[in-house]
Amino acid sequence: MLPISFIEIQNQILGAAVEINGTQFSLNYSSDRTPGRLAAYTRTIPVSGSHVAADLERIEIEIDIAGQHFIKTFPPETNQTYTFVWNGKDIEGRLLSGKQPVTIRTTYIYPNQEHNQRKEGTTTLGTWNAIAQGLGSWTLNVHHAYDVAGKTLYLGNGQRRNNVEAIAYNVGNINIRQGINSLTHSESRLKPTEDVSSSSVHFSGLELLDGGLTPRRDDSAQPIDLANNISIPSEGGGQLYVFDRAGKHLFTISTLTKALIYRFEYDESGYLAAVEDGDRNITRIQREVDLSIAIIAPYGQRTSLSFNTDGCLESVTNPARETSQFNYGNDGLLTSFADPKGNIYQFDYDEVGRLKSRQEPDGSFDLLERVRTEKGFQVAKITATGREATYLTERLATGEEQQVNKGCGGTGAIVALTDKNGKETITYPDGSVFTQESQPDPRFGKQVPMVKRTVLTTPGGLSATVSVDRTCTLKDANDPLSLATLTDMVNFNGRTSTTIFDAENKQVIYKSPEGRQSILTLDEGGRVIKTEVAGLEPVSFVYDDRGRLISAMQGDRAILNYNYDGEGRLSSLGNAEGDRVQYTYDEIGRIIQTTLPSGRTYQFAYDANSNLTQIIVPSGAVHTLNYNAVNLESGYVPPENPSYASTYDSEQQLTNSTLPSGRTVQGIYNQSGYLESAIYPEAQVDVTYEQESRRVTKLVRTPAEGGTPQEMTFTYDGGLVTEMAWSGVTNGTYRYRYDNNFSLVGMQLDDEPEIEMKRDADGLLTQYGQFQIVRDRATGAPTQMTDSRMKVDIEYDKSGRVISRKNMVNGKILYQLQLSYDPLNRIVQKRETVVGKTQTYDYTYDLDGQLILVKRDGEIVERYVYDDNGNRTEWQLGTEQHTASYDAQDRLIELDGTPYEFDTDGFLIQRGEMTLKYSATGELLEVSWPDGKAIQYTYDSMNRRVARTDEKGTEQYLYGNLDRPFQVTAVRDNSGKLSVYEYDDFGSLFAIERDANLYYVTTDQLGTPRVVCDLNGQAIKILDYNNFGQQIADSSAVFDLPIRFAGGVLEADTKLVRFGFRDYDSVAGKWTAKDPIGFAGGDGNLYRYVLNNSANLIDPDGKTPLVLAPIVVDALAGAAGGLATEGFKQSVIYIRTGQFDGWAVIRSPFIGAVGGIVGGAVAGFNPVAAAAAGGAATGIVDGIFTPIPEPSITASDLGSRIGSYLGSKCAADLQQSSGSGTKPVGSGAQPIRKQTRACIEVINGNQRTVQCF
Known part of the structure; x- marks a missing residue:
């Protein structure tokens, strides 16, 4: 409240x-x-200008309002004004509500009266x-x-x-x-x-x-x-x-x-x-x-x-x-x-x-x-x-x-x-x-003004034009509500999409420029009851008589069902196998307990402002959070540990983050309110902006103890990044080329040949360099990728899930993957053929969705046992038995007799004889051993590892994918040899260019490389891992491949895999540091890797709450994480927003096909009423029939770490007003706004937004 x-x-x-x-x-x-x-009751009336006639005798102002008559006389002087203030009453002395008409007459009176001049106007006063x-x-x-x-x-x-x-x-x-x-x-x-x-x-x-x-x-x-x-x-x-x-x-x-x-x-x-x-x-x-x-x-x-x-x-x-x-x-x-x-x-x-x-x-x-x-x-x-x-x-x-x-x-x-x-x-x-x-709406005229045509032109001359034609058919020409059909045709640079509402069948039919069609069916009350995408089974929804969602199905397969308590709140969430997550609330509907299907419970407490102050995990360990007077988080106290603390300046910008050890991360801001420097004991990051647009043009990270600064520079066309360059320990330049749709059509690294990209009318890639991509005509999902030698075939089931992938080179089948799923979209069987050898894996999960058993060809090869917090305490790999123990914060203490030690800041600093050194921002700076061997790492200003240095030299990493900023796209080894990595639609590596040679790469469902081959189809590297990423086999240590488990960057000497902001210990199946976004990551265990569901989930940047492995194309992805996944995650979402996010559990394929026009169409997740999930504040018409696909000028996410320091109240005014280009560093892309009217600053607790309309 x-x-x-x-x-x-x-x-x-x-x-x-x-x-x-x-x-x-x-x-x-x-x-x-x-x-x-009083401003509403006040009018400033111009009486005279800069010149008055010499014979003017006087000036009279007469005002008539609400039966009252006012007269004011002025001398014949220049530049006079009169401020009239009405008392808000009529002639009877009654206070009136609403605007009242007022007539104002100005009379210029001369001695003979015959030449008097009069002006009269009308306006309104009052409110x-x-x-x-x-x-x-x-x-x-x-x-x-x-x-x-x-x-x-x-x-x-x-x-x-x-x-x-x-x-x-x-x-x-x-x-x-x-x-x-x-x-x-x-x-x-x-x-x-x-x-x-x-x-x-x-x-x-x-x-x-x-x-x-x-x-x-x-x-x-x-x-x-x-x-x-x-x-x-x-x-x-x-x-x-x-x-x-x-x-x-x-x-x-x-x-x-x-x-x-x-x-x-x-x-x-x-x-x-x-x-x-x-x-x-x-x-x-x-x-x-x-x-x-x-x-x-x-x-x-x-x-x-x-x-x-x-x-x-x-x-x-x-x-x-x-x-x-x-x-x-x-x-x-x-x-x-x-x-x-x-x-x-x-x-x-x-x-x-x-x-x-x-x-x-x-x-x-x-x-x-x-x-x-x-x-x-x-x-x-x-x-x-x-x-x-x-x-x-x-x-x-x-x-x-x-x-x-x-x-x-x-x-x-x-x-x-x-x-x-x-x-x-x-x-x-x-x-x-x-x-x-603008143009008038065909039903409501100018009362509903709609966009007719928009044009966005960048400084470099790119231009996007969007035009809209709306038509309607009425059953009664005099009744705008007698709708038969309502049609929007949107032309975006010559590409036309159509959205039709068919009133008789209560269907919204969308057809993309490429002809792909999706249908959304409503009930009598306007709720979504079915979503259909050609080629996929429809998803249907059932509601109770209070308008609450009670079940969802795809085809004849149940997905989830919902129960409510006596106060209308979601009391339990059930899956197709009968498992349920249960929610308990306090008097005002705040979740105070979440019970997972296994019976494990999370408990929550709040202050009077509904700030989450305490999380008690299933083991009983207590995590405490503190807040300042404006509800900004000021402290976090882990179990049995000193506190983290945050302080803010008078602009409510984060100025200091103090770790339990006393180390601080300090933010310094310029007069515009943008971050100028971020200073921590190990380094300093300096940010330079373009004066007018305030876009970031340079980022420099300078090590505190000397060494080479690592610099990044950015060049733009409007908000489009056209060049991104590194200099320092790592060097390289990416150049980007766009078409008038603002789609990327060319990318070039240094002097290498440009990678040309082509797209279909829906904007989906059909060519990437020499590779051709064939897409399903109905869904747009990639079904084949080829060049002159390679061919990849992909098949999907009716739920949009990948069921088969076959990689061939020169006619040889190098790798084949076949997947089977349970009703919860989890993989239950994987049939894998690697260079002619076929093996079948069967997967078993516990009630909370954690992987507990893996069989290969019927024999148990992996077995896992977890404690109440989800820590892996016992496991079997083949015939080997392993054990581990943990502290109250879920940090490893010991694994198979090897001691693990974490510092008070939560970073791993010792694993057996290996010593690790982390910066205050989570950068692994150095690893060393007693024999003197050491490895140093260099980072750019976005927390990305850009170099690895040991006694053999330095290996450099470059990141050229603007959409996936933590994806390594090129590596330069210590001899200067460049390797360029190519990724498919799913974000999985499929090719390497090295020394003018091309190598093909096949990956499993997680994006883990399994086979590398040459142009002839000869396998030159075969890799195998267990399900938590521990390497089992490598047929060729000579062929270097840093991209390994789930697409992360492997450090061969430490066996740690770098995913964006964190390092993952594949032997332990744990992170080496807390989740940098805390409990917002969707897990009560801040060190657990993807909720122990590693056969289905990945975390490519080390802080993403949950990402489904690349096996589902706009289908019902959310449930694959398991009910317990959603149990805690939905608790966090509800705590933060007051509502459940239905689409986190059920993502209809309609969303992908229609571009999100439905908003949150699954009603009933709101525990207090019949509102749709996430509030569903946008309506069918206000959502679907606002048909402008506003052209967005998009640049990469330039770093979440320093982004937390950006966006002062003053800076937000400009950024939110501008519409054009990117937001401050770390906050993503800013769409073009259609108009600028009045500016509103919203202060919602500690959230502040300024938008101009």
């Missing part, structure tokens, strides 16, 4: 929200909905007063209001739409008792980015010229009159809000299926009394005699509200008796709130009620300073350290509207220009230009 706050920067409006326990609703506050927002809703100036997020006179739609989540024309609108024969469209709750969660302006064409949502008089453009849709009620479509057109003639919200329906989404009931006083959804889940608002209110959720959870003497909301108390408190100044302006732990957030306003400052409990603050300009106004946001970002809004003499956003420290400006016809042009600091033209 931690309050969320957000700021509309240009409009200087404060918003806040508090979730209502047991529902999908929140209470929302907006400071512009109170009488204290809608949320106090009338009876919830203390707050509103329910899904409950809206329409100001008929002011033509303004006030959304319950605090947003608004101005100039909304709407009148009587008959919803015809809609049966509002039908089921709810559980996918169209587009306002069910706080989304402050939805509507900050009247439309997608004009800046009417901003207070231009402080609300000065300007002619009103007729840019709104024509009224639609179908009788009786006022109806307004949602911004995306997916929902229809129905109001009575006074603007009271009656119900919300789906514009696709006509299904009821919400019905609103009122008491005798006209206050909201209940909200009912389409599944008859009713949330009641119970008003007590003492004027307090109880909001009672559909399953009985009770949230109590109390109010001050002015009727404003004073406190919100959840069922656990945790309370948030709120204080107000004059006329309802929120001046502070205290979270349940008593931390106080403070707000201050200027004389007209605009937000002026915000201060948080840790002392950090923002100031908003507003100044008038000749053509508009500018708002500056100034942080505690003096960083300043500016937001300029102007109306130009040409009639164009311009917005200029400029970040801190001299960062380049983002300029958005909108012409009279609504065409928008956005110019970004790097020179990229984005243009957009």
Whole structure:
């Protein structure tokens, strides 16, 4: 129940929200909905200009509003203005709510009266007063209001739409008792980015010229009159809000299926009394005699509200008796709130009620300073350290509207220009230009403006054009809800995709440019009941009468089933074999215990702000987490160990991470708020940025004890990385070439020949250098890869899982793999033929999905026993027996008599006679032995190992794959010999170029190399491993191949395998360091490798929560990890987000084929209501029929470690506003935004986001 706050920067409006326990609703506050927002009652009227006539006698201003008449007289002087402030009352003294029309006349009076001149204009004053809703100036997020006179739609989540024309609108024969469209709750969660302006064409949502008089453009849709009620479509057109003639919200329906989404009931006083959804889940608002209110959720959870003497909301108390408190100044302006732990957030306003400052409990603050300009106004946001970002809004003499956003420290400006016809042009600091033209929706006209055409041009001249054509067929031409079909045709640089909604069959049919088709079928309530991809078995979903998902199947095969407790929360998750994970909750629905199918339990505890403070693993060991006043994690205490600590500056940026040993990692930031240096005892990383765009141009890692700095440089075209170069110990340069679709079509290393790439109309690779890729016409999955000598054939079953792969060279079968699966998508049998020798492996798992038995040709070759925490304590390899012991943190103490020692920071420092040295950031720097032998390692600024040095010389590693930044793509050995590694769609190695020779590589289902052969098909290296990566055989030590188990980099002398951020000990089956992302990795054992499910799962970067081995193509991958995998993982997701991630357990093939348009279509994972998994805030129309595949300029993930230091409040303004190019280092790619309107900063606990729309 931690309050969320957000700021509309240009409009200087404060918003806040508090979730209502047991529902999908929140209470929302907006400071512009109170009488204290005097800016809404104020107009600055120009009286005279720079010249007045010599005989002018006086100037009179007359104002008429709400029956009141005001006259003001001015002398005949130049450059005068008059600021009029209305008291908000009518002539009878009654306080009015909503915008009121005002007429303003300016008369220039001369002595003879005959030459008097008069100007007259109309505008509105006032604002809608949320106090009338009876919830203390707050509103329910899904409950809206329409100001008929002011033509303004006030959304319950605090947003608004101005100039909304709407009148009587008959919803015809809609049966509002039908089921709810559980996918169209587009306002069910706080989304402050939805509507900050009247439309997608004009800046009417901003207070231009402080609300000065300007002619009103007729840019709104024509009224639609179908009788009786006022109806307004949602911004995306997916929902229809129905109001009575006074603007009271009656119900919300789906514009696709006509299904009821919400019905609103009122008491005798006209206050909201209940909200009912389409599944008859009713949330009641119970008003007590003492004027307090109880909001009672559909399953009985009770949230109590109390109010001050002015009727404003004073406190919100959840069922656990945790309370948030709120204080107000004059006329309802929120001046502070205290979270349940008593931390106080403070707000201050200027004389007209605009937000002026915000201060948080840790002392950090923002100031908003507003100044008038000749053509508009500018708002500056100034942080505690003096960083300043500016937001300029102007109306130009040409009639164009311009917005200029400029970040801190001299960062380049983002300029958005909108012409009279609504065409928008956005110019970004790097020179990229984005243009957009809009068009009216065929059903709802300009009330639902949609994109007609967009063009993105990079500084280098690449240009992507997207055009959209939407058509609809109506059964009744006068009823936009009588939908028969709705069709979107999207043309992206000449490639056309089609999405059709067939109302009669309730199907969404998507056809890609290449002709691949997917179908999604809905029920009467709009829920997804089936997803179909040609060539794959359909996935179907079943719901109970409360709209909750109860089962999922593919074909006739059960996948998962769901049970719920008496309070509507997911109580257990079951698989096809009858195993169940059980969840236990506290009074407000926080998970306090997860019980795995084996009976093992994880327990969780929280503070009053719902921060996770304690995890008790099955062994009983306790992990403790601490937080500061703004809920940033400040400490972690492992069992029987000193604490980790984190400190932050006044910008809430991480400045120091202190390890238990006392070692620190320090972050230093520049005036723009970007990381300038990261300093730790072993090295320093320095970051250089391009001045205007603030993209990273150089990274330098300098060892603290001397040595050669390792440098990386980056060159861009817009946000596309065109060159990435290493210099220092490791040297090499990759160059990248793109087409107008921004797809990579060429890659070159140094002076080597360029690897040319070709793609089909769907953007899938069909040629990679000399290799041709054949794809399934229905699914797009690769079915064959060939060159003049090699041929790889791949077969899939109806679930999209690989069942066969055959590698041939010169007609010889070098390797063949055949896989069989259980109902949980786990491999239960592998039939493998290696250079003519065939062996069959059978796999057995325990109830929690851990591999416990492997048979080869019927004989046991591997057997594993685990303790309660999943540590491998006993195992058998062939006839050999092994044992190991562990401490309370799950770190190895001893393996077969060999002692293991970890330091207090959690890194392995001794294994038998081998000594290891780790940096504070997890880089293995050196390994040494008593005989003097030693190996040193060098890293780049992204924690990637780039060199290995021993007495023989230095081996260099290069990483050229922008999509897989930890994948080694080239190695230069100590003699300078270069090897280039080629990978397939699955990320598995398939070829090596070395000394002008080409070698082919075959891999198993994990991506582990098994056979290397020459062009003639002669095997020159055959490798074998057990299922946890311990090498069993190597036929040729002469042929060097560092890529080994699961695609990691093997260190032959230590037997450690490097996966991105961590080293894996294949002998022990354990990591040598904690998961760098902690429990967010999805495992309560921070040293366990892929949950002991190594036959199915991989972890290519050492911190990815779970990655299915490359055997499933957009099928039901999640279940393969085993139910226990999801048990703990879903607990962590639920703890962090308050909801279960259904698609983590069930990923429909529809998602891959349709490009994620369904969002989270599997309803029922939300334990408190019938919402879809992950909230399902995007609706069928708002999700599917927002048909623009916005061109993304994408660069590589430039390093998660230093990324944790980036993104200050000020820096976020620019990055989130820009849309073009990449985010700061480590945060991935930033998609192009279609428009820039107003900027909103969302403060959700310790999460801060600034977006401009």
